[in-house]
Amino acid sequence: MPKAIREVLNVGEGDTLLFVVENGNVQVTSRAQMIQALHGSTPDEENTDE
Secondary structure (H helix, E strand, O other), X not given: OOHHHHHHHOOOOOOOEEEEEEOOXXXXXXXXXXXXXXXXXXXXXXXXXX
16 A cells, blocks of 8 residues: 555554445554554453442
């Protein structure tokens, strides 16, 4: 992927990219960005009310 596009997408050389196709649109994100977005979206095992 050209450097100019990597800069716009905020991804680095060698990053693993994820391509999601939905309704004719393509969303591109890096694996690291996806993990960051998901961080905190599930409860911690230590913080459950069992």
